[in-house]
Amino acid sequence: MKTPMTQRAKHLPSDERRAEAVEAVVELAASANPEEITTSAIAARMKLTQGALFRHFPTKDAIWQGVMEWVSERLLARIDRLAGAESDPLAALKAMFLGHVDFIAEHPGVPRMMVGQLQNTGETPAKRMARALVENYANRLRRILSAARAEGVLPPDLDIDAAAALFLGMIQGLVMQHLIHGDSARMRADAPRVFAIYRAGLVAGATAVEGRT
Amino acid sequence: MKTPMTQRAKHLPSDERRAEAVEAVVELAASANPEEITTSAIAARMKLTQGALFRHFPTKDAIWQGVMEWVSERLLARIDRLAGAESDPLAALKAMFLGHVDFIAEHPGVPRMMVGQLQNTGETPAKRMARALVENYANRLRRILSAARAEGVLPPDLDIDAAAALFLGMIQGLVMQHLIHGDSARMRADAPRVFAIYRAGLVAGATAVEGRT
DNA sequence: GATAAAAGTGAGTGATCACTTCTATTCATG
């Protein structure tokens, strides 16, 4: 009678193992503080020993860098696809926003990891990657907002940078609520309501309100 | 000639040492990832040995709890004072917002610590404290927003919860920009511009915009 | 099917962490 030994892991090419590791991290971050995601935990989820992990990544930060690339590619591809499908710029913004919220609901670890990276003090490649994602995202927002202003859909005095910052803030605000309540259905439900106020602020224009207060 | 030995720390009552420790953490968080703030680092900044720290706190999380109380008291007191000084609800909101941004500019470690606590998985007293702060803050926002709606300053169909969430999101968005650029002067400058869009969104009302898009 | 490269194992390594313990110093109180 053989003892049911823990099976030895199958040999896989390094590319595939790296992809596995990145996905393991994304999944782990859904329920764990990113700082607590140890190389042992990653390896365990991959059903690998910890040492084997370092055959495919030179350092732990290289894993994080891979994760940030994963997030970047997926998120930007999604919002580009959604925004591209809309002709009206405001509809494109809304589609981007709701798509982003969906992405977070599908991968709840993502904002946690992003914040975790941005919090880091050193200048690691992973942090650079995270910052680049935010920059790329903001550029896309500014492009759409500028186009909308040029089309006359948004008022000529609209503060593009402030509008882009507020868009990102909306996401952050929903993420924080999500962190506190842990309810992604609620986040999805809140998203359109928050966006409605944002859109109203965009179309109203600054001068229209200055006189009011 | 005496060697300049490191001076022995003065004996202080536990209350004062605890206050010192909390302030040391707040200062350290201004330039360090909260996860990297070790008890040794705290003690070093207090010019104390690490062991001495545990004479005044039973555990490290107790220190964090003290820090979160410090933040709670200071921040809520400030926004209450600022909001109370305004008769117009919209002016009160703006004063709260700019006061909050000032608070963050004065204590850049605060949002980092808050996020760090909310990221934690376990149910520590410090995390409860952080969550309580957010709840209290949101309650104050809802109260002011409701009052404004009742006064007719804001439209009757305004979504109070969404407006409160967006307010918190504005702060988060500025914090993220601050994390990325590390420029608190810029954050202070951006704050009123972002708030202008927010205010426009509030006063416009939902129905006024539905038809536009 | 021999062989070498690639991938996995398992047992380390040193560094660092929160926390403890024992001793030394300070300080308030009589």
Add this chain to the structure above:
DNA sequence: CATGAATAGAAGTGATCACTCACTTTTATC
């Protein structure tokens, strides 16, 4: 000014971390 309690210092402790290494197993290639 003696004394005891409070506080600080110094040197631990065990746990955990990222990372290494010698060795074994698998896999691709001729």
